[in-house]
Amino acid sequence: MTPPPEARFESAAVWLEFAEVDLAAARKLVEADLLAPACFHAQQAAEKALKAYLVALGESRLPHTHNLTQLARAAAALGGEMIAGEGVRKLTDYAVEIRYPDAPAPDENEAGQALAWAAEIVREARQRIEQARNQTKP
Numbered sequence: 001m002t003p004p005p006e007a008r009f010e011s012a013a014v015w016l017e018f019a020e021v022d023l024a025a026a027r028k029l030v031e032a033d034l035l036a037p038a039c040f041h042a043q044q045a046a047e048k049a050l051k052a053y054l055v056a057l058g059e060s061r062l063p064h065t066h067n068l069t070q071l072a073r074a075a076a077a078l079g080g081e082m083i084a085g086e087g088v089r090k091l092t093d094y095a096v097e098i099r100y101p102d103a104p105a106p107d108e109n110e111a112g113q114a115l116a117w118a119a120e121i122v123r124e125a126r127q128r129i130e131q132a133r134n135q136t137k138p
Contacts (some may be wrong), residue, residue, distance in 0.1 A: 002058040005136040012129050019122050026115050035111040038096050040119035042111075043094035044095030046087065047071065049125035053080060056129040066095030068121075074082045080132065083124050087117025 003011070022045035028131040029038035043066070050071040051062050063070060074089045076082035091114060097103045102130070 003060060005133070008056055008058060009129070009133050010088070012052040012056035014130070015048050015055055016042060016122070016126060019048035019052060022048060023115075023122055026118060030108075030111050030115055033108075035106045035108065036103065036119075038111045039094040039098050039106050041070065041113045042114040043068075043091045046091050046121040047095070047117040049122040050083065053083070053125045053132075054078065055130055056132050066090045066092060066111055075128075081128055083128065086121070087121055090114075091117055091121070 002008075022041045026038045026041035026045060029041060031034070046067055046068055048069060054062055054071065057075060057080045058077050059074065059078060063074055065071065066089055072083045072088050095112060098106070
């Protein structure tokens with residue numbers, strides 16, 4: 001059963017707040033030259049933003065995945081616009097592997113790009129959620 005619009009958008013707002021916290025953490029970690037954790041938090045920001053969009057579209061059982069492409073496709077399957085782009089494809093790589101010692105270390109450019117991708121995905125998700133909210137208003 002799909003939750004009522006008001007509840008969906010309240011829940012989506014909470015997910016977006018968590019996405020913004022991860023984005024802020026990623027920025028601070030880049031500034032501190034902690035690049036692998038910055039990339040991880042960039043991925044987490046994007047993941048939470050995409051899950052916020054899914055919630056706004058009415059998904060009550062979020063997929064247990066870190067794969068951003070799968071999350072974007074799930075949004076499209078619910079009738080939303082698919083958030084696509086290089087960031088959706090590339091950031092997934094930072095979900096798990098980067099947290100382990102044998103992972104290749106990102107350089108400053110790579111971490112900066114991860115941060116830019118995540119910021120764009122969060123911004124796009126926020127926009128799409130607002131569009132969905134406006135479409136539910138009488």
